[in-house]
Amino acid sequence: MDFTFAPEYVALRKMFREFAEEEVRPLAKTIDREHRVPHETLKKGAKIGLLGVPFPTKYGGMGAGETGYCIMMEEFGRVCTSTITNIGAHIGIGAMAIYLDGTEAQKNKYLTPLASGEKIAAFALTEPNAGSDAAAIRTRAVREGDSYFLDGSKIYITNGPIADIVSVFAVTDPSLGARGGVTAFIVETNWEGFKVGTLENKMGIRGSSTSELIFDNLRVPQENILGQTGLGFITAMKTLDLGRVSLGAGCLGGAQAALEAAMQWAKARNQFGASIAAKQSIQWMVADIACEIEALRSLVYRTAWMADSGQPFSREAAMCKLYGSEVASRTINKALQIHGSLGYSRDHPIERAWRDARISEIFEGTNEIQRTVIASELFKEIGVRVRS
Amino acid sequence: MDFALTEEQQMFRDMFRSFAQKEIAKVAEHADKTEQVPPELLSKAAEQGMLGALVPDNFGGAALDPISYALLMEEIGRACLSTAVVVACHTSLVTQAVLDFGSDAQKKYWLPMLASGQSIGAFALTEPDAGSDTHSLATRARRTDDGNVLNGVKTWVTNAGIAGVFLVVASSDPRANGRGLSAFLVEKDTPGLKVGQRDLTLGLRGASVHTVYLDNVHVPEANRLGAEGDGQAMVEHVLAHYRLALAAAGLGLGAAAVEAGVKFAAERIQFGGPIANKQAIQNYIADSSAQVEALRYLVYHTAWQAEQGSHLASGAMYAKLFAAQATRFVTDKMVQVHGGYGYIEDYPIARLYRNARSLDLLGGTGELMRVGIAINLFKSQQLEISP
Numbered sequence: 111m112d113f114t115f116a117p118e119y120v121a122l123r124k125m126f127r128e129f130a131e132e133e134v135r136p137l138a139k140t141i142d143r144e145h146r147v148p149h150e151t152l153k154k155g156a157k158i159g160l161l162g163v164p165f166p167t168k169y170g171g172m173g174a175g176e177t178g179y180c181i182m183m184e185e186f187g188r189v190c191t192s193t194i195t196n197i198g199a200h201i202g203i204g205a206m207a208i209y210l211d212g213t214e215a216q217k218n219k220y221l222t223p224l225a226s227g228e229k230i231a232a233f234a235l236t237e238p239n240a241g242s243d244a245a246a247i248r249t250r251a252v253r254e255g256d257s258y259f260l261d262g263s264k265i266y267i268t269n270g271p272i273a274d275i276v277s278v279f280a281v282t283d284p285s286l287g288a289r290g291g292v293t294a295f296i297v298e299t300n301w302e303g304f305k306v307g308t309l310e311n312k313m314g315i316r317g318s319s320t321s322e323l324i325f326d327n328l329r330v331p332q333e334n335i336l337g338q339t340g341l342g343f344i345t346a347m348k349t350l351d352l353g354r355v356s357l358g359a360g361c362l363g364g365a366q367a368a369l370e371a372a373m374q375w376a377k378a379r380n381q382f383g384a385s386i387a388a389k390q391s392i393q394w395m396v397a398d399i400a401c402e403i404e405a406l407r408s409l410v411y412r413t414a415w416m417a418d419s420g421q422p423f424s425r426e427a428a429m430c431k432l433y434g435s436e437v438a439s440r441t442i443n444k445a446l447q448i449h450g451s452l453g454y455s456r457d458h459p460i461e462r463a464w465r466d467a468r469i470s471e472i473f474e475g476t477n478e479i480q481r482t483v484i485a486s487e488l489f490k491e492i493g494v495r496v497r498s
Numbered sequence: 499m500d501f502a503l504t505e506e507q508q509m510f511r512d513m514f515r516s517f518a519q520k521e522i523a524k525v526a527e528h529a530d531k532t533e534q535v536p537p538e539l540l541s542k543a544a545e546q547g548m549l550g551a552l553v554p555d556n557f558g559g560a561a562l563d564p565i566s567y568a569l570l571m572e573e574i575g576r577a578c579l580s581t582a583v584v585v586a587c588h589t590s591l592v593t594q595a596v597l598d599f600g601s602d603a604q605k606k607y608w609l610p611m612l613a614s615g616q617s618i619g620a621f622a623l624t625e626p627d628a629g630s631d632t633h634s635l636a637t638r639a640r641r642t643d644d645g646n647v648l649n650g651v652k653t654w655v656t657n658a659g660i661a662g663v664f665l666v667v668a669s670s671d672p673r674a675n676g677r678g679l680s681a682f683l684v685e686k687d688t689p690g691l692k693v694g695q696r697d698l699t700l701g702l703r704g705a706s707v708h709t710v711y712l713d714n715v716h717v718p719e720a721n722r723l724g725a726e727g728d729g730q731a732m733v734e735h736v737l738a739h740y741r742l743a744l745a746a747a748g749l750g751l752g753a754a755a756v757e758a759g760v761k762f763a764a765e766r767i768q769f770g771g772p773i774a775n776k777q778a779i780q781n782y783i784a785d786s787s788a789q790v791e792a793l794r795y796l797v798y799h800t801a802w803q804a805e806q807g808s809h810l811a812s813g814a815m816y817a818k819l820f821a822a823q824a825t826r827f828v829t830d831k832m833v834q835v836h837g838g839y840g841y842i843e844d845y846p847i848a849r850l851y852r853n854a855r856s857l858d859l860l861g862g863t864g865e866l867m868r869v870g871i872a873i874n875l876f877k878s879q880q881l882e883i884s885p
Binding site for chain 2: 381454465478
């Protein structure tokens with residue numbers, strides 16, 4: 111056992127923190143108010159390799175694996191959840207699907223410009239009637255000769271309005287359902303029949319653009335099938351597993367930053383003749399937050415290590431997402447409380463963090479779905495099959 | 499024991515609900531987006547007697563009993579918490595203070611104006627360095643021949659942007675180390691009173707919350723409410739009423755959230771049927787509903803105690819503390835029942851979730867409620883504890 115980070119990871123963390131502090135933190139409030147992460151910020155990040163952190167260097171990535179990617183998500187999660195949502199949709203699920211199941215030709219053509227940040231990716235699975243029940247998707251892909259024609263719509267697609275390349279999941283054989291009937295496709299957004307629909311007005315992560323995507327007789331050439339025909343659902347689940355680990359890492363950063371801010375405030379705020387840090391109510395909140403953060407940190411980096419060392423990690427990934435999102439919500443809620451009414455003001459970063467945190471319990475598979483995944487994996491070990 | 503509402507109370511509740519659902523609920527989203535409760539709505543509420551809920555009828559009020567007033571706050575809170583806070587501040591903080599501390603002349607002058615909504619009341623207590631700790635108030639009242647001159651800065655002044663009168667609490671005796679507080683009714687146009695920047699908030703966006711500056715504000719003797727040094731007792735008294743009103747409004751909000759969650763879960767189909775079939779969802783809804791029902795009877799019981807003439811301070815702290823916890827729990831779970839739909843502002847539940855968060859801060863933080871409750875409990879052991 112060795113719980114220390116290798117020197118290259120320490121160096122990476124330093125670089126990520128500097129970028130996050132210098133380039134993202136000053137903009138975080140504006141990103142929330144203006145509903146966008148500035149293009150220039152993403153371009154600057156791309157220049158130093160931030161948009162391809164986990165991918166191998168031969169595709170233009172940084173080659174830092176899931177661990178390096180988690181370190182970035184943690185560091186950026188400290189300053190701006192909108193930004194990590196954009197980057198997470200781009201790297202963690204959009205490009206990741208292509209990295210996991212793409213052919214060499216597909217990786218060269220699509221992953222390389224994504225890893226360099228020249229192009230932006232999105233991941234399109236959710237539909238109005240297929241949220242937690244992802245197998246209920248209705249977007250159809252009908253084969254004609256060496257092409258497929260896509261019809262349908264997707265909702266809540268992060269990066270929808272800014273993406274160049276989208277991994278889209280569609281039904282190729284309605285008689286087979288999720289297992290065998292769903293296929294993944296790589297879609298370029300400038301193709302005819304691709305349309306960006308309504309933008310969502312969200313409670314938080316307001317800087318990450320979320321929209322509907324509409325496919326109207328969209329022609330996709332056969333060579334853009336991602337993975338095998340009929341096995342798209344497996345591609346989606348494998349991709350989401352990796353996304354869930356990094357989501358936990360983002361939550362870790364958000365929680366840690368909230369703890370630090372709450373402690374600074376508790377030290378500075380005097381009531382009843384002394385700093386409120388002297389009050390047990392405040393001390394208990396701080397202590398509980400710190401315990402949860404340490405448990406989360408261990409869970410996230412151990413799971414990243416499992417992923418990087420080729421071990422199965424689905425169950426742990428679900429735990430990272432479930433526990434990470436709930437720790438972030440709980441701790442940020444307590445940190446807001448320590449700030450008192452000031453924390454309820456939209457001039458304070460903890461207010462934004464509170465709104466932003468809530469989405470992590472919902473997206474990338476609701477926490478109810480994570481519990482279902484964890485429970486079915488556990489029961490499987492004793493030979494019991496449970497369904498959602 | 500009798501838990502039934504009287505016929506009159508039932509009639510009031512039906513009337514409040516009908517008005518709130520017809521007039522208030524429809525503007526709740528608008529109030530949140532435009533960050534103000536429409537003035538026309540307040541006029542309509544005034545016509546219904548809702549701004550003079552506690553005022554005797556000879557001064558133009560509705561003279562509601564405490565339970566009926568709780569029902570009013572519940573129904574307004576069910577429709578829009580911003581509106582409920584505007585009304586609660588006007589009624590439970592300002593009007594209540596005039597009712598219980600005003601001279602006959604002051605009552606005669608102020609109560610008709612407050613009851614008719616001609617003048618909305620704002621409450622100016624909190625300061626940058628004195629939130630929970632009122633003993634540290636830095637705003638000074640200096641005596642002159644014919645009254646007092648006020649100087650200081652007040653923050654989180656609810657209703658400041660729409661008020662005709664401000665109830666300002668200031669220290670009239672600095673040597674008393676923050677004690678020796680006095681209260682003053684300061685009219686909006688008084689020279690030296692300036693309504694400063696609007697505080698933009700996470701939720702409760704319709705409530706008009708501002709910083710208020712007092713720069714050599716001369717207040718005539720006739721506008722001091724209560725005797726010099728009565729400020730602390732008055733603050734404790736009206737805050738207790740305000741806390742109960744907030745708890746009642748929270749009850750309405752919690753009930754609305756459960757209702758929205760139940761409706762959504764019955765309509766949302768996943769895995770081949772309504773998600774209401776899933777135990778995870780049933781658990782969220784059952785736990786939430788239990789919290790709302792517990793809160794309901796805590797609120798009604800506390801209002802009933804007030805009606806019996808019992809001291810309200812302790813009960814109101816229980817009610818407000820529990821209301822903040824229950825509404826936080828309930829709205830959080832109901833967002834979760836809505837899934838992704840709970841996070842977009844097109845559905846009311848996101849607003850209810852943001853609004854509910856205010857209840858653990860407004861009218862004293864949850865921590866302060868706990869300290870107050872503990873102080874009262876330890877008194878029975880002759881043990882005096884301080885915050």
